Amino acid sequence: MDRTNTQLTPELETGERTAETSLRPRKLSEFIGQPKIKENLAVFLEAARGRGEPMDHLLLYGPPGLGKTTIAHIVAEEMGVEIHVTSGPAIERAGDLVGILTNIESGAVLFIDEIHRLGRSVEEILYPAMEDYKVDILIGKGPAARSIRLDLPPITVIGATTRQGLLTGPLRDRFGIVTHFPFYDEQALFEIVCRSAAILGMVVESDGAHEIARRSRGTPRIANRLLRRVRDFAQVAGKAAIDDGIAESALAQLEVDETGLDRVDRLLLETIILKFEGGPVGIETLAAATGEDAGTIEDVYEPYLMQQGFLQRTPRGRCVTSRAYLHMGLTPPQKRRERGLFEEDDPKNG
Structure with a gap:
C-alpha cells in the first residue's frame, strides 16, 4: 500500500538520494539483515495491530547508513x-514542533532524525505529547500569559540517532522500544547488493557482488x-x-581497500x-x-575503525592498534606489541 510520506523539512532531492530511496525496502519481509531487530519488530507490529493502537514510541540508534x-x-x-x-x-x-503535532493525523508516525539535536525547550513540548498525547501552549506574554493544554491524536514517535549518549534521560525514557543497529555481516551485504542490482537492472556476478560487499564497511548505504x-x-x-575484476579495479580507483577503508580512514590512522x-x-x-x-x-569513521580493531578509545584519547600499523605497512613499536593497549573507553574523553 502506498502511504503518504510527508517531508516536514525541506531537503535537496539529488540523484543519489532518489536512487537510495528507490532501493529502500518497504515491507519488513523485504528488509535484509538485522534478524533480531526484524523478529522483535514483527511482534511489536502484530501486537499493536491486534489492539488497534499505534505502536509504542521507537528509538533507533547506531552508525549512519544501517x-x-x-x-x-x-x-x-x-x-x-x-x-x-x-x-x-x-x-x-518549540512552536515549530507544536505546529507539527497539532496537524498530524491519528495513528501516524512522526519520524525525527538526529533526535539528539533537539533543543531543550523543544524536548519539553515533546514529553507530554509522547506520554499523554497532549501539548501545552502558552498564550500571551508577561503576567497575563496563560497555558492551554490541547489534546493530540495518538501517534508513534520514532527517533533516530547516531549519538544515543547525547540524548537526555527524560527523552530516552519516553521511548518504549529502544533498538541498536550493529554493522551487517558480509553475507547480508552480498544479498543487499544482489537485490539492489536487480532493481537497477544490472547484471552482477556472484564474485563481483561479494567483492563489493566485502569492502562496504558493514553498511548497506x-x-x-x-x-x-x-x-x-x-x-x-x-x-x-560486474565481475570481481571490474569490481576490484573500480574500488581501487575509488581508493577503497580490501577491508573497506577509504582515504580518510587511512589518513586518520596515518596521522595518529x-x-x-x-x-x-x-x-x-x-x-x-x-x-x-x-x-x-x-x-x-571511528565506529568502523574500532569494530575492525584498528582503533581504540582510552581514558587518555585515541590510540591505534598493532593491526593498524600492519595494515599501513608499518612495524608496530615493541612497547605497543607488548602492552596491547587494552584500556576501557571513557565517554568523557575528548
Missing part, C-alpha cells in the same frame, strides 16, 4: 499509516553507493556484467601513527591535524 530511516518507513507501511519526516536541527523552536559507482566504471569499460606516535590523541586535536570535522570522525 537502516534506521528505512525501518521508520517500514513501520508506517506495516501499520498502514502516514509517516511525517523531520529532523532535530530543523525544529528550531555504502554497499549501494559502491554498487552504483562500480556500475559507472563497468559501463565506461564496456562490460556487460606518524604525528602522535600511535596515540593517545584527543578528538579535537585529531580533527585539527587531519582537517576533518570532529563530529564526522566520531560518527562516520
Whole structure:
C-alpha cells in the first residue's frame, strides 16, 4: 500500500538520494539483515495491530547508513499509516514542533532524525505529547500569559540517532522500544547488493557482488553507493556484467581497500601513527591535524575503525592498534606489541 510520506523539512532531492530511496525496502519481509531487530519488530507490529493502537514510541540508534530511516518507513507501511519526516536541527523552536503535532493525523508516525539535536525547550513540548498525547501552549506574554493544554491524536514517535549518549534521560525514557543497529555481516551485504542490482537492472556476478560487499564497511548505504559507482566504471569499460575484476579495479580507483577503508580512514590512522606516535590523541586535536570535522570522525569513521580493531578509545584519547600499523605497512613499536593497549573507553574523553 502506498502511504503518504510527508517531508516536514525541506531537503535537496539529488540523484543519489532518489536512487537510495528507490532501493529502500518497504515491507519488513523485504528488509535484509538485522534478524533480531526484524523478529522483535514483527511482534511489536502484530501486537499493536491486534489492539488497534499505534505502536509504542521507537528509538533507533547506531552508525549512519544501517537502516534506521528505512525501518521508520517500514513501520508506517506495516501499520498502514502516514509517516511525517523531520529532523532535530530543523525544529528550531518549540512552536515549530507544536505546529507539527497539532496537524498530524491519528495513528501516524512522526519520524525525527538526529533526535539528539533537539533543543531543550523543544524536548519539553515533546514529553507530554509522547506520554499523554497532549501539548501545552502558552498564550500571551508577561503576567497575563496563560497555558492551554490541547489534546493530540495518538501517534508513534520514532527517533533516530547516531549519538544515543547525547540524548537526555527524560527523552530516552519516553521511548518504549529502544533498538541498536550493529554493522551487517558480509553475507547480508552480498544479498543487499544482489537485490539492489536487480532493481537497477544490472547484471552482477556472484564474485563481483561479494567483492563489493566485502569492502562496504558493514553498511548497506555504502554497499549501494559502491554498487552504483562500480556500475559507472563497468559501463565506461564496456562490460556487460560486474565481475570481481571490474569490481576490484573500480574500488581501487575509488581508493577503497580490501577491508573497506577509504582515504580518510587511512589518513586518520596515518596521522595518529606518524604525528602522535600511535596515540593517545584527543578528538579535537585529531580533527585539527587531519582537517576533518570532529563530529564526522566520531560518527562516520571511528565506529568502523574500532569494530575492525584498528582503533581504540582510552581514558587518555585515541590510540591505534598493532593491526593498524600492519595494515599501513608499518612495524608496530615493541612497547605497543607488548602492552596491547587494552584500556576501557571513557565517554568523557575528548
